[in-house]
Amino acid sequence: MPRAEANRLAVIGAGPIGLEAAAVAARLGFDVHVYERGRIGEHLHRWGHVRLFTPFGTNSTAAGRNAILAENPSHVFPANDECITGRDHVRVYLEPLGRSKLLKDRIHTECQVVAIGRERLLKEDSRLDAKVGHPFRLLVREKNKERIETADCVLDCSGTYTEHRWLGEGGIPAVGETAAESAICYGLDDILGERKNHYAGKATLVVGNGFSAATSVVSLAELAASAPETWVVWLARTPSTLPIRRVANDPLRERDRLAVRANTLATRTDGNVEFHPHSVVTSVESLGQDKGFRVTARIGRNGQARTWEVDRIIANVGYQPDWHLLRELQFSPCPVTSALARLGAVLLEHRGEAGWIPPLTADLLRTPEPGLFVLGAKSFGRDSRFLLSVGFEQIRQVFQALTGKPVSL
Numbered sequence: 001m002p003r004a005e006a007n008r009l010a011v012i013g014a015g016p017i018g019l020e021a022a023a024v025a026a027r028l029g030f031d032v033h034v035y036e037r038g039r040i041g042e043h044l045h046r047w048g049h050v051r052l053f054t055p056f057g058t059n060s061t062a063a064g065r066n067a068i069l070a071e072n073p074s075h076v077f078p079a080n081d082e083c084i085t086g087r088d089h090v091r092v093y094l095e096p097l098g099r100s101k102l103l104k105d106r107i108h109t110e111c112q113v114v115a116i117g118r119e120r121l122l123k124e125d126s127r128l129d130a131k132v133g134h135p136f137r138l139l140v141r142e143k144n145k146e147r148i149e150t151a152d153c154v155l156d157c158s159g160t161y162t163e164h165r166w167l168g169e170g171g172i173p174a175v176g177e178t179a180a181e182s183a184i185c186y187g188l189d190d191i192l193g194e195r196k197n198h199y200a201g202k203a204t205l206v207v208g209n210g211f212s213a214a215t216s217v218v219s220l221a222e223l224a225a226s227a228p229e230t231w232v233v234w235l236a237r238t239p240s241t242l243p244i245r246r247v248a249n250d251p252l253r254e255r256d257r258l259a260v261r262a263n264t265l266a267t268r269t270d271g272n273v274e275f276h277p278h279s280v281v282t283s284v285e286s287l288g289q290d291k292g293f294r295v296t297a298r299i300g301r302n303g304q305a306r307t308w309e310v311d312r313i314i315a316n317v318g319y320q321p322d323w324h325l326l327r328e329l330q331f332s333p334c335p336v337t338s339a340l341a342r343l344g345a346v347l348l349e350h351r352g353e354a355g356w357i358p359p360l361t362a363d364l365l366r367t368p369e370p371g372l373f374v375l376g377a378k379s380f381g382r383d384s385r386f387l388l389s390v391g392f393e394q395i396r397q398v399f400q401a402l403t404g405k406p407v408s409l
């Protein structure tokens, strides 16, 4: 049991990590509340058609599955080695966990945390050790009504998916990009499903060299099989002619298969994909509502300018945390990765090692502000190597540090 005077715990975000953390907190006797600005698993809903490349057994925990079965003994889970879509993960695991006895009255959906501070303290007031006894104040907005909630501990699990990065050189928007932003897809559209008509027979510019770009390009190439006019211009910053970096001996077969398929599409010359390595977008001009774009990029080693007219743009250029939420607290992220400061330093040491996961300790997760923890994809900042299994270990470490006892998930 946590100490009674430090019992109130606020979780920001009902994604896979926020929910799991809240379930552990409830099991350990914390008075936990989860504030979620959308639905349970909101970000997974948004890329719901995408198949996770890690199997269900590693995307769920025994404690979570038991909580669901305690509520509904006939609930059927996928097999541990099955790779299911984001949408199915929400349906078979996250939503039932949210409905379980542990959590059912503790999740506040459509409820956004707008800012966090401390009772009777400003950011610049006081030494950090004097902050104990000054609970956190959270400004929350639910159906346009605002209120204050208080908590002794805050777990920020608010993810990164909606904070996209920009197309232009140096990470800033390309000329004209901010004006065209609302017409550009910065995430993962359901190209073979509900957005099929939007892309079929169209020319699409895809930018990026991560697994999101690979997913978009592979889907567009598949669409081209039934709609042959579909054309893909694929630009990536990397000078490599194989844009997707494969993880050596990748244990995640689905991820490796995706990398191989995307790299094959980049190198073959007889398909509907033209790939340009070493490229960066310099300007985007919208040609009017649903009339497409004129995009100019510098391509190749000599930076030659080239312009395309395309119907669609998919900018899979990565995500980053929004740290505004914490700006009234004494907190600063790693200046290079935007991850948690200590964790970011470790991630940096292993930059370029695809698939590398840091050995996690509570020390790497601590922030200077007592009682504040950042977990999940947000804790990794711009680094896309975060996996759910890593988040579960983070939860274990944090609750072990909070209770002083071993915690299992």
Ligand SMILES: Cc1cc2nc3c(=O)[nH]c(=O)nc-3n(C[C@H](O)[C@H](O)[C@H](O)COP(=O)(O)OP(=O)(O)OC[C@H]3O[C@@H](n4cnc5c(N)ncnc54)[C@H](O)[C@@H]3O)c2cc1C
Binding pocket: 012, 013, 014, 015, 016, 017, 018, 035, 036, 037, 038, 039, 040, 041, 042, 043, 044, 047, 050, 051, 052, 053, 054, 111, 112, 113, 114, 157, 158, 159, 160, 161, 188, 212, 325, 375, 376, 377, 378, 386, 387, 388, 389, 391
């Ligand atoms: C396309 C894609 C595929 C992936 N595939 C895998 C995979 O196969 N295996 C794997 O292990 N990992 C995968 N990941 C990485 C990672 O596991 C996911 O990003 C995962 O969703 C991270 O979980 P999270 O709980 O940290 O954050 P999120 O799932 O991003 O959840 C954050 C939640 O916080 C809410 N929120 C944000 N701001 C606020 C606020 N101010 N107030 C209240 N609520 C707020 C959001 O609405 C959201 O529901 C994938 C990521 C992507 C993008």
